[in-house]
Amino acid sequence: MSLAPVSAQGEKASWKQRLKAFFVERLGLEAVQSLAAKKTVPLHRCTPFYFLGGMALFLFLVQIVSGILLALYYKPSPDQAFESVRAIMTEVEFGWLIRSAHSWSANLLIGILFLHLLTTYMMRAYRRPREITWITGVLLLALFMAFGFSGYLLPWNQLAFFATRVGTAIVGVVPGIGHSLLLLARGGEEVTGDTLARFYAIHVVVLPLVTFVVLGIHLYLVQKHGMSIPERELARYGGPERVPSMPFVPHFLLRDIVGWYLALALLAALAALFPWELGEKADPFGAAPEGIKPEWYFLFMYQTLKLLPPYIAGFEGEVLGVLFFGLCGLVVLVVPFLDRGPRSRAVLNGLAAVAVAFFVVMTAWAFFPNPEQKVACIMLGTLLSFVSLTLLVPFADQRTPAYRLLIGLLGLLGLIFVGAAVWELIA
Ligand code: HEM
Known part of the structure; x- marks a missing residue:
């Protein structure tokens, strides 16, 4: 032109x-x-799920802006890190709000990513030709969990220091390469100032660079292939060309912006009403404080490893646990290639429902200290597993015998859970 x-x-x-x-x-x-x-967006019963990716993108932008502002004042050395964060919280104008927004937004982002993963799974949006969209998505989730893990140590407080010691020790359990990974992560045998320098470099240079590349591919693919439509909706309308749609610019974009506005409102309320705590400065030579816990999205793994017996069939329980979670991650990564028809889909859906229940129960188990609360969380987890399964059922093409068997097994598991919970309450 x-x-x-x-x-x-x-x-x-x-x-x-x-x-x-x-x-x-x-x-x-x-x-x-x-x-x-x-660009148009299909309108059907699952359209609200399309907002989640945009909300994640918005929170990622919040992370970049607030992270850059924090980096202007943060000092990554064991002598100064804690003091610099304290200065951000008490002396720098609005520093407390920026730090709280950065921490809350990181947690909201990971929560929204879990939902985005679950909803794209339910819609089977990973189907051909969107396999790589799914794979880059799983990589993004792993990258954001790594952001969370590396960022947790940066304030150099007691909780972060000891949680990082436990977290990096878990990495060391991986058979064969574990010790090398531990040395790589810690920059030595122990968590020291070298670990802090490494985590800082990973948090502000390595992870952002990798994330930009992977996110770029993810968003390019979303534009290239357009939004997928769940098979049930296709069948309901009788073909893709008959599903109603809406232009992305400006109509859907404006609706997307309402979603961002809601995320911003929630973030502002959380950051202003519940400023992020700082705790006490790390004392590497002192005793580990009570109740060391990682961030909530690692709790399910942490709690499982804690509950496992030291030896299972002659193998170290912790090693088996770490291998199990590694295998689960791999299964999630290759889901598009495992879904090969109604049978395999039924197995995958059953596994997905069990995984949701497992995640909720283990997270709540670690979160709540007293037994009554643990009982309540088991019941909640059972309920959620049923809800997630009922949500998955309409998306399965056929109710195959394998599917019915899985629902039956899950029902039995639920009864055992509820029975155990009631027993715990009356005993
Ligand atoms: C920072 C991380 C992420 C960002 C910013 C992001 C962003 C987006 C956006 C904007 C869309 C289009 C709107 C939508 O469907 O929601 C999308 C679609 C998609 N995302 Fe993500 N995503 C991220 C992580 C993930 C994760 C963890 C997964 C799951 C493994 C995933 C899988 C997909 C799939 C399969 C689609 C295509 C949906 C369809 O065509 O219906 N993404 N993503």
Whole structure:
């Protein structure tokens, strides 16, 4: 497009039109313009799930902005890290709000990513040709968990120091390469100032760079393939061309922005009403404090490893636990290739429901200290597993015998859970 000062009708182009034409010509924005004009979003019963990816993107932007502001004042050395964070909380203007927003937003982001994973799984949005969209998504979840793990140590407080010691020791359990991984993560045998320097470099350089690349591929693929439509909705409307849709710009984008606004409102309320705690400065030579816990999204693994007996069939319980979680991660990564028809889908759906229940029960188990609360959380987990399964059922093509067997088994498991909970309450 040329930079025409006079329009086709002979009117003089306004300065806005000329500025737009200037950038369109120089940056080659025609492709973006035509994508924006063509992009539509299907409207059906699962459309609200499409908001989750956009909300995650928004929270990621909050992380970048608040992280850069924090980096202006943070000092990554064991002598100064804690004091610099204390100064951010007490002396820097609005520093407490920025730090609280960064920490809360990280947690909300991971929560939304779990939901995004679950809903894209339920819609089977990983189907051909979206396998790589799914794989890059799982990698993004792992990257954000790594952001959380590396960021946790940075304030150099007691809880973070000892939780990092436990967390990195778990990495050391991996057979064969465990010790090398531990040395790589800690920068030595122990958690020291070297570990802090490493975690800082990983948190602010390595992870952002890798994330930009993976996220770039993920978002490119979402644009390339467009939004997928669940099979049930396709069947309901009788074909993709008959499903109603809405232009992305401006109609769906405006709705997306409402989602971002809600996320921002929740974030502002959490950050202002519950400022992130700092605790006490780390004392590497002191005793480990009571109740060391990782962030909530690691609790299910932490609690499972704690409950496992030292030896199972001659193998170290912890080693088996770590291998088990590694295998689970791998299964999630290759889900698009495991779903090969109604039978395998039934098994996958059953496993997904058990995984949701397991995650909730183990997280709540670690979260609540006293037995009555543990009982309540087991009941909640059982309920949730049923809810997640009932949500998954409508998305399965056929109720195969394998599927019915799995539902039956899950029902039995639920009864055992509820029975155990009632027994605990009356005993
Ligand atoms: C920072 C992390 C992530 C960001 C910013 C992100 C962003 C997005 C966005 C904006 C969309 C389009 C709207 C939507 O369907 O929600 C999308 C779609 C998708 N995402 Fe993500 N995502 C992330 C992580 C994940 C994770 C953890 C998974 C699961 C493994 C995943 C799997 C998918 C799939 C399969 C689609 C295609 C949905 C469809 O076509 O219906 N993403 N993502």
